[in-house]
Amino acid sequence: MELPPLHLDRNADRPLAVQLADALRAVTAGGTLRAGDRLPSTRELAATLGVSRTVTAAAYDQLLAEGWAVGRRGAGTFVVGAPAGPPAHPRPATPPPPAGRRRSGVVSLRPGTPCLEALDRAAWRRAWRAAADPAPDVGPDPVGLPAFRAAVVEHLLRHRGLAADPAQVLATGGSTAAVAELARTLPAGARVAVEEPGYQRAVAALQAAGLTVLPVPVDAAGLVVEALPPGLAAVYCTPAHQYPLGARLSAARRLALVERARTDGFLVIEDDYDGELRYDVAPLPLLAALGPDVVAHLGTTSKLLTPTLGAGWLVAPPAVRAAVLGLRDRTGMRPVRAGQRVFVAFAAHGDLARHLRRLRRELAERRAAVAAAVHAAGHLLEGDAAGAHVLVPLPDAAAERTVIDAAAARGVDLDGLARHHAGRPGRSGLVLGYAKPPRAELERGLAVARDVLALGAR
Amino acid sequence: MELPPLHLDRNADRPLAVQLADALRAVTAGGTLRAGDRLPSTRELAATLGVSRTVTAAAYDQLLAEGWAVGRRGAGTFVVGAPAGPPAHPRPATPPPPAGRRRSGVVSLRPGTPCLEALDRAAWRRAWRAAADPAPDVGPDPVGLPAFRAAVVEHLLRHRGLAADPAQVLATGGSTAAVAELARTLPAGARVAVEEPGYQRAVAALQAAGLTVLPVPVDAAGLVVEALPPGLAAVYCTPAHQYPLGARLSAARRLALVERARTDGFLVIEDDYDGELRYDVAPLPLLAALGPDVVAHLGTTSKLLTPTLGAGWLVAPPAVRAAVLGLRDRTGMRPVRAGQRVFVAFAAHGDLARHLRRLRRELAERRAAVAAAVHAAGHLLEGDAAGAHVLVPLPDAAAERTVIDAAAARGVDLDGLARHHAGRPGRSGLVLGYAKPPRAELERGLAVARDVLALGAR
Incomplete structure (x- = not known):
């Protein structure tokens, strides 16, 4: 892979590694570098540009963290799927959250999703x-x-x-x-x-x-x-x-x-x-x-x-x-x-078979946490003998709406019975799924659910 | 995993390893051993049965070759999916053909299948x-x-x-x-x-x-x-x-x-x-x-x-x-x-991208072999500028049927235009696909196609 000339300004305020990462992003966005292309080694590129290897390594690390490039053991560093239409400006460099952590945001306690945390x-x-x-x-x-x-x-x-x-x-x-x-x-x-x-x-x-x-x-x-x-x-x-x-x-x-x-x-x-x-x-x-x-x-x-x-x-x-x-x-x-x-x-x-044992154990623990939160809010639950969601009955559609809106305002996505009817709505309540979020998020979600349900119980 | 007692007869004509493999197959077929169960190590089983480790290792090798068991590096030997309804007798021990070779049988020169041989x-x-x-x-x-x-x-x-x-x-x-x-x-x-x-x-x-x-x-x-x-x-x-x-x-x-x-x-x-x-x-x-x-x-x-x-x-x-x-x-x-x-x-x-290059090269060579065979039989071909099949026109439906039947009698599956019509049949000919068979089979198939087409050309 022949790289086009990359211009680094040693007198600029921006660190050389940042300039280099920007330049590599720009040639990728411009279509000169394409998905699957191999980048030169940090050593080669450092020699070509007359910079230290620390600079090239830092630039590559940045591109790897952003997902612009990917490292293959023993094979080098490769460009990942360049954007389709070359954008006028390279994408802003927003590094992804560290592995194992999710973006803090809305916690979903909706039903119907699997429990990935239990997967080996x-x-x-x-x-x-x-x-x-x-x-x-x-x-x-x-x-x-x-x-x-x-x-x-x-x-x-x-x-x-x-x-x-x-x-x-x-x-x-x-x-x-x-x-x-x-x-x-x-x-x-x-x-x-x-x-x-x-x-x-x-x-x-x-x-x-x-x-x-x-x-x-x-x-x-x-x-x-x-x-x-x-x-x-x-x-x-x-x-x-x-x-x-x-x-x-x-x-x-x-x-x-x-x-x-x-x-x-x-x-x-x-x-x-x-x-x-x-x-x-x-x-x-x-x-x-x-x-x-x-x-x-x-x-x-x-x-x-x-x-x-x-x-x-x-x-x-x-x-x-x-x-x-x-x-x-x-x-x-x-x-x-x-x-x-x-x-x-x-x-x-x-x-x-091992996964099923692990999944049942994980979900049984989560179910206990759900029951504790719901009971602490002065509510009962139904349908907890199986599956990965329970029902928390509420007096009427207005209460259901109030509880869901209050939770949404606090970043927790709850599901109500209203959307599960083919004919006219009958009973009201929450359909509380507990499989999807990681445990830490589940706890945060349940704390909010407990609060808003306590409100709804009054 | 606790194995049931296994009876080996030291006075029988059949080697101990064969008896042991049979006995393990029988307990699997009987449902005592099940998919995912770990077998004892060859050393443990040899000690339990009072036989040499050569015997247990040979029996395991046989079960592995037959697909009744699978070895996982560092984890031991495991039973693979036992048959659903326990059969009265264990399956006959038919070792699979060596990797890389196919069962000799019908060669298909039908269109519409990919070329797996080109896949890395x-x-x-x-x-x-x-x-x-x-x-x-x-x-x-x-x-x-x-x-x-x-x-x-x-x-x-x-x-x-x-x-x-x-x-x-x-x-x-x-x-x-x-x-x-x-x-x-x-x-x-x-x-x-x-x-x-x-x-x-x-x-x-x-x-x-x-x-x-x-x-x-x-x-x-x-x-x-x-x-x-x-x-x-x-x-x-x-x-x-x-x-x-x-x-x-x-x-x-x-x-x-x-x-x-x-x-x-x-x-x-x-x-x-x-x-x-x-x-x-x-x-x-x-x-x-x-x-x-x-x-x-x-x-x-x-x-x-x-x-x-x-x-x-x-x-x-x-x-x-x-x-x-x-x-x-x-x-x-x-x-x-x-x-x-x-x-x-x-x-x-x-x-x-590499696969596509390789696939095009492979198919281009195959296409040349197809053209050679068809021309050698005194026929022309059409539609060979692209794809992975060509058309060999034949004078009428009877000729098409004759050529296909003659090839079938010699173990080669050919496709005719007859089955590609929504209305009444129009032109006749062979639709000759060359992607599917491994090269050796393709050559055998083309030799037959050449012979039967030479017949059809008369």
Whole structure:
């Protein structure tokens, strides 16, 4: 790599290292240096410019800290993705926060995100490394990698008590992607019951496929099965940890739902989005275990690991699987294999089982901290037997709004029941997720939540 | 890990190491040993069983070679994914073929697959390793990772001569996924022109969205723009290397198509599936460069690297991007980030640019071998200025069928034009892809192709 002439002014007030970093940024921004280009060594550049190596090393350190350059062990220093349109002026030099610290800012206590703090980074990196091997496979694969389906079967058996055959499993792009696919296999205009309040992304996917969505109430025992209307093509539900209220569907209702599905002839879509997370309570049988003939069971790596993988699974009766494969055939859509590979590698050496233990322990501790904060504010909580969020009931929509606004003013992002309704709002309260923030931020967020809830309790 | 008692018979004919491997396989198949379980060290197990360490080491080597176990440096030997339903008998011990060799079998000379032989495995592994860092991101991302969009912009500028802004780019799940999304943003029943012959997976995606597909002829200068019917909502085409005929859309037709799109008010979907591959000819401007206001440009990593990544890009006018984002919002579908991360990491240090050089060199050599074989058989070829497949015209459908059947009888899978038509078949010929097989297999395949084509030439 031949650098253009770089002009340093020894008489200027600005240190030579700063001038050099600026000059290198400018030639990068101007397009002379491009992503992937190797910079000369600090020694070579020092010799060329007639400055000490301290100057070149300091300039490189600055560029590395800013992310303009990256060092590769033994190979040198390389320019990183230059900006697309050459900006008139180089970007201001804002060094990123030191590793391990986050930008102080808004703390999110919203539900629906995984707990990255519980992830063993070394094991995670090992999995990605292993996922690169062997040679990337080719050819269409609407079903999912055999190794992925085998890993899912093992996971379901160990952690969800479901004995499935790999032939029953289809890889998906995650739960919402699977709901969207199942929706498109139902006749246009068909009636589908959903929980109210419920998971609105699933509702949106059902509606986008031209289905008629019918909200059905939820109580402390989950979906009110007796309230299901007649003439349904499908029922979408979250029995392990109702989203967002947090109830577990009772054993009696599970049996009733499967029975009703058989007599009425509808499909039950069991979204087991965080079913692996459970505290102090005995497991209940999956709907898919009670009614393998009428249940499409959906699992995902999004809450367990990260939505980055875009990998989930569908276990369903043959006719449903065939309909989904037919859709994939007609549309040419296939589940992406990159995330499947990472999941396989992560599951292979017991890392997934270890991660689940660690995740449950971490979330159980966080849950205790949440309960303490909520109780200290004079409130009760619900739905805390499973998952990674709880419900804090509030008297009405005005109280919900007041509490959320007060927290926002103090830099804490809270979620309310209002946005989880498909029909008119019913109950009010906070949907308090505790997986996302690092522990220190969680504590800060909970302190604010406690204060604003204490206000709301008055 | 406590092993159950293992019974070895010192008086049997079978070597102790073989007996031990069988016994370990049996307890794994029986479910006593499970995926992720650590086996005792060869030393410990030798002491327990009262055999020499040579015996235990040989048994472990056998299990490692078979893939029943995996060794982790410094950590020991671990059981790999046991079969799901415990089989009555352990699997027969069929050692996998040595690395680098494939099972001898059918050689595929079909188009549409990438060239894995050109991939630098070390660079590829490096990219996956890097993709694991930093912490996996969370939160919804319908647009695509910023670093991915920046890498795409860089790639388009360097290799496709298109100056795009990252804000114009949306990540997709690949070309077909993008066509399916664009199709769903058009009004049901709208008329879309496609090339005839053409890419039938795109046709299927358009039809699955309820659109009316109108085949338009293709000649040696690509899509016959003058033949486009009126009243179109969109035109789907492959200007860089028409699929499957291989023609490049002429400069005059490019201008005419963009002009026509402006006057008629239709959207041009430019599928640039293998646009990075070009031989001995000057580049032509992308449709997206000529008509950024009327063109939705699609690129993909599938032919460049591997479909495993499930990562592609869409560069389109604001209204089209907004419509796609609206669909993603309504359906909850998002492009998967795992493959985006790998692409970013692969592009970061110049590995992508190096790979492209290597890929072009490799494919150029293969193309010469293909031309030699075809010419030696007394045939001509077309569409060889770009991409990774050529057309070998044949007089009629019967000749096409004869040649394909004769090759199949000799273990070579050839593709004919017949399956690339949406309407009634027109021309006949072979669509000869040369990217997939390793070089040795390619040579074997070409020898057969030459023989059967010589037959067909008579």
